[in-house]
Structures are given as C-alpha cells and as structure tokens.
Amino acid sequence: MKIVLVYPTIGLGPSYSCGVGSIAAVLREAGHQVTYRNLASLEDVAGLCQAIETDAPQLIAFAATSCQFEQLKRVIPQVRAVSKAVVVCGGIHPTVQPDCLDEIPELDAIVRGEGEFPLLDLAQAMQDGRDYSHIPNLWVRTGGAVVRNELRPLIADLDVLPFPDLDLAETQRAIDDQAGMHRMIFSRGCSFRCPYCSNHALSDIYRGKGVYHRLRSPEKALEEIQRDADRFKFRFLFFDDDTITLNREWFGEFFTRYRERFKFPFYCNLRPGTLSRPMAELLKAAGAKGVALGIEHGDEQFRKSVLGRGHTNQEIRRTVELCRNAGIDEIYGQVMIGLPFETMELHLQTVRLCRSLEIIPFRYVYQPYPGTSLARTCEENHWLPDKSTYVERREAVIDFPQFSREQIQVCFDVFSVLVRVKFLPLRVPFVPTEQLWKGYRFCTGWMVPRIRELCHAVPLLRRWVIYRPQA
Numbered sequence: 001m002k003i004v005l006v007y008p009t010i011g012l013g014p015s016y017s018c019g020v021g022s023i024a025a026v027l028r029e030a031g032h033q034v035t036y037r038n039l040a041s042l043e044d045v046a047g048l049c050q051a052i053e054t055d056a057p058q059l060i061a062f063a064a065t066s067c068q069f070e071q072l073k074r075v076i077p078q079v080r081a082v083s084k085a086v087v088v089c090g091g092i093h094p095t096v097q098p099d100c101l102d103e104i105p106e107l108d109a110i111v112r113g114e115g116e117f118p119l120l121d122l123a124q125a126m127q128d129g130r131d132y133s134h135i136p137n138l139w140v141r142t143g144g145a146v147v148r149n150e151l152r153p154l155i156a157d158l159d160v161l162p163f164p165d166l167d168l169a170e171t172q173r174a175i176d177d178q179a180g181m182h183r184m185i186f187s188r189g190c191s192f193r194c195p196y197c198s199n200h201a202l203s204d205i206y207r208g209k210g211v212y213h214r215l216r217s218p219e220k221a222l223e224e225i226q227r228d229a230d231r232f233k234f235r236f237l238f239f240d241d242d243t244i245t246l247n248r249e250w251f252g253e254f255f256t257r258y259r260e261r262f263k264f265p266f267y268c269n270l271r272p273g274t275l276s277r278p279m280a281e282l283l284k285a286a287g288a289k290g291v292a293l294g295i296e297h298g299d300e301q302f303r304k305s306v307l308g309r310g311h312t313n314q315e316i317r318r319t320v321e322l323c324r325n326a327g328i329d330e331i332y333g334q335v336m337i338g339l340p341f342e343t344m345e346l347h348l349q350t351v352r353l354c355r356s357l358e359i360i361p362f363r364y365v366y367q368p369y370p371g372t373s374l375a376r377t378c379e380e381n382h383w384l385p386d387k388s389t390y391v392e393r394r395e396a397v398i399d400f401p402q403f404s405r406e407q408i409q410v411c412f413d414v415f416s417v418l419v420r421v422k423f424l425p426l427r428v429p430f431v432p433t434e435q436l437w438k439g440y441r442f443c444t445g446w447m448v449p450r451i452r453e454l455c456h457a458v459p460l461l462r463r464w465v466i467y468r469p470q471a
C-alpha cells in the first residue's frame with residue numbers, strides 16, 4: 001500500500017527523526033511503499049500537496065511535536081482538499097494530548113505512543129479492507145464519535161526493530177547543515193521524573209504497559225552506527241539518549257566496544273551526578289569531545305523545588321571536574337530561562353553558576369509541554385501562553401507576574417554574553433520601560449527612533465537600559 005510519512009520541521013531548519021525512520025523501516029519491511037516528505041515551511045505546503053497528488057497514497061501520516069501540531073492545523077486541511085487518503089497524526093503531541101483530534105476536523109485518526117506496529121496494523125487493515133477503528137493505540141473518528149482504543153504494551157526488546165530507515169538526501173542535508181554531526185539514539189525513555197520534561201508524562205501514560213526506559217543491545221547499537229557510516233558522510237556523532245549513563249553495564253560495554261571499532265568523535269547528554277571517574281575516562285578514551293550537561297538552573301533550592309532536580313551545585317561542579325580531568329573539554333551547560341516562579345534575581349544565579357563553571361552556555365526558553373506537571377502548574381495559574389505558534393525554545397511566550405515576557409526574552413538574548421564576559425556587571429541600574437519612554441519626550445525628534453532602534457538591535461543594551469527586576 002502507498003503511504004506518505006510527513007515530518008514537519010517548520011521554522012526549525014533541517015532535521016530528521018529516528019522515530020519516523022523506525023516507522024518507515026517497519027512498514028517497508030512489511031512490503032508497503034513508503035514515501036518520506038519533509039515539510040520545512042508553510043510555503044512548501046503547495047509543493048507537498050502537489051507531491052501527494054502525484055504519489056496518490058491511501059494513507060498519509062504526519063509526525064507532530066506540540067509546536068508542529070499548531071502548524072499542522074493549517075497544513076492538514078489543505079492536504080485533505082487534494083487527497084481522499086486516510087490522514088493520521090502521531091508522535092509526542094497526539095500521545096500526550098489525544099483530544100487534539102478534535103482540533104483538526106480533517107484528521108481521521110491519531111496514533112498514540114510507539115507508532116511502528118499501530119501504523120502497520122492500520123495499513124494492513126486498510127489493505128485487506130477491514131475495519132480499523134479498534135486497533136490499539138489509535139483514536140479513530142467514526143461518524144460523529146471517536147473510538148478511543150487502549151495502548152498496547154511498550155516494545156520490550158528494541159532489538160526486534162529494524163534500523164531507522166531515514167530519508168537519505170534529507171538526512172545528509174541535515175548532517176551537512178550541522179557541520180557534519182549525525183544524531184543517533186539507542187534508547188527510549190528515561191527513569192527520572194523531571195516535571196518540565198515530557199518523559200514523565202509518557203511514563204505515566206504507559207504505566208502498567210512495561211518498563212519505560214529501554215535500550216538497544218550494545219551489539220545492535222554498534223551495528224547501527226556501522227550501517228549509518230556506510231550510508232552517510234558525517235564527521236562526528238551526537239548520542240541523543242536522554243540519560244546514556246543510566247545503565248552502567250550497557251555504558252561500559254557499549255563504549256568499550258565503540259572505542260575498539262570506531263574513530264568518530266562524539267558528544268552525548270549528561271545528567272549531573274550520574275558520572276563516575278572510570279566512566280568519564282572511558283568516555284574520553286572512546287572519543288568523547290564534549291557533553292551536554294543538564295544544569296537547568298543555577299539556584300539549588302529552586303532547582304530542587306520547581307524542577308525536581310535534587311543534585312547540589314557541588315555535584316554539578318564535581319561532574320564538570322570529572323569531565324575536565326578526563327580531558328573532555330567541551331562542556332555545554334544546558335539551562336532554561338523563564339520558568340514558573342523564577343525571578344530576574346533567581347535567573348542571575350544561573351548566570352553566576354555558569355560563569356563559575358566556565359562551561360559553554362546553551363540556553364532555552366522554558367516551554368510548558370502538554371501533559372507535564374509544570375505545564376499543569378502554569379495552567380492552574382492561568383500562565384499558559386496566549387500565543388499558539390512561536391519559535392520553539394527561543395521565543396519567550398509566558399508573561400509571569402514576577403518575570404515578564406520582555407524580561408525573559410532579554411535574559412535569553414544576552415545570556416551567553418553575560419556568562420562569557422565575566423567583567424560585565426550583573427547588578428546594573430535598570431530603568432523601567434515606561435520611564436525610558438517618558439525620557440524620550442525630552443529628546444529631540446530625530447533621536448527618539450534612533451534610540452529605540454539601538455535598544456532593540458542590541459539585546460545587551462536592552463537588558464541594561466530598559467528593564468529592571470520587579471520587586
């Protein structure tokens with residue numbers, strides 16, 4: 001059967017998804033004809049519709065994170081207008097927010113959770129002309145009602161899955177776009193329950209359906225790297241696994257064998273407090289060039305109470321030290337800005353911690369992801385953004401009473417400079433916006449737009465001139 005898989009990356013730049021690749025591999029193994037379409041911009045929708053008219057698939061499946069789902073509200077009606085295919089949507093957003101089916105009347109069904117076998121069952125049922133409304137993991141629109149099927153158990157052994165079948169040209173384009181970096185992932189899930197991350201929402205949904213954190217065997221993971229090395233041209237790897245240090249036995253075997261077999265330098269994510277000295281040394285010996293360290297916030301108490309991260313600043317320092325002593329020098333400190341209950345003063349603690357650790361700053365604007373307990377806190381307090389589409393993780397969208405949207409945006413814009421240029425004072429005389437605008441009245445006409453432009457063009461100036469932490 002002809003199936004089109006659409007991976008939207010609207011506003012994000014080239015990327016690829018191992019999840020979508022895994023679905024494509026399973027469908028192709030079963031003999032289905034799968035075409036992969038990337039959707040990089042809303043301007044490309046006409047092209048997508050044209051391609052769909054040419055491909056004439058019977059099934060069209062869209063992938064969606066929450067932000068991309070908002071974009072799909074404009075895309076799917078246009079696709080529906082040119083195709084009679086069954087249109088479904090899967091991925092994290094429909095999984096944690098299945099009621100989203102109501103938001104796009106042109107959608108026939110959503111696929112919750114791991115999509116390989118539900119989509120395969122759907123394709124088989126359609127091919128055989130069978131009713132597909134009772135397939136586990138699917139919520140299906142039938143007439144005026146929605147059939148909400150149960151989730152099937154999680155795939156216990158990831159080795160049963162074929163390797164992701166990524167689109168060759170699109171993947172190579174994304175690798176080239178990121179200076180030769182190829183992203184791979186060998187695990188699913190995470191056993192920590194950080195209230196801002198979708199993992200705890202997913203593990204709640206899957207309660208009673210099997211162990212949530214799973215890994216491919218080291219053998220299969222190494223085979224997958226070899227397969228990709230034969231397919232793509234890349235210079236180094238990024239292991240996207242949420243917590244690669246979680247299973248120490250796996251970690252030991254995988255990196256020992258990686259060191260013997262491959263020469264590709266690599267980066268991986270790292271949770272403070274989960275690395276020992278031998279592990280750091282093994283990482284380095286295997287070729288680790290750097291790590292992305294989940295610092296998240298600089299204030300210990302805040303990190304614990306709001307973000308559920310119990311480790312101390314001392315433990316973060318220790319992890320950084322272990323990496324440096326082992327010779328892993330590129331340490332990216334990942335932090336979030338604009339969190340519920342955060343204030344400008346608390347944010348400055350993040351700047352101070354990052355300065356003292358001398359890490360490479362890597363910052364995100366906090367986004368309240370559906371199904372997470374921190375998003376529920378935002379909802380209860382009526383803080384959820386009124387803006388439906390935004391630049392994911394880079395654009396401030398929440399106006400907290402104690403930390404305004406403008407302040408968050410400026411803190412985000414100047415964060416890296418403030419961390420790197422240590423002599424820049426953090427305690428600076430802020431002038432509230434209104435006062436500044438009032439001050440303009442005393443300037444002569446031609447100066448006003450110039451000052452305004454200058455303040456907006458130079459974020460650092462905006463930070464110092466316009467904003468003041470609120471009491």
Ligand code: B12
Pocket residue numbers: 005007008009010012015016017018019020022023061062063064065066067068088089090091092093111113114115116119183184185187188189190196197198199240241242369370392393
């Ligand atoms: C790795 C990763 C990435 C990598 C992917 C690289 C790669 N080579 O695959 C990159 C860096 C590209 C990436 C980008 C982004 N990511 Co990301 N990412 C992850 C991470 C850590 C793991 C995802 C993964 O690969 N899992 C393994 C695969 C096999 O599983 P999977 O992706 O979940 O896919 C399965 C199901 O979801 C489902 N499924 C997925 N797609 C589809 C499509 C169809 C049609 C169907 C039926 C089913 C289906 O079936 C798949 C197979 O079982 C997750 C966290 C997590 N634990 O899920 C965040 C996560 C998915 N990412 C997230 C976000 C926000 C983003 C970005 C928006 C960030 C940004 N600003 O750039 C972009 C969005 C990209 C896009 N176009 O959608 C959020 C999404 C939250 C939300 N509710 O929207 C997550 C959950 C992290 C979090 N903050 O909690 N990401």
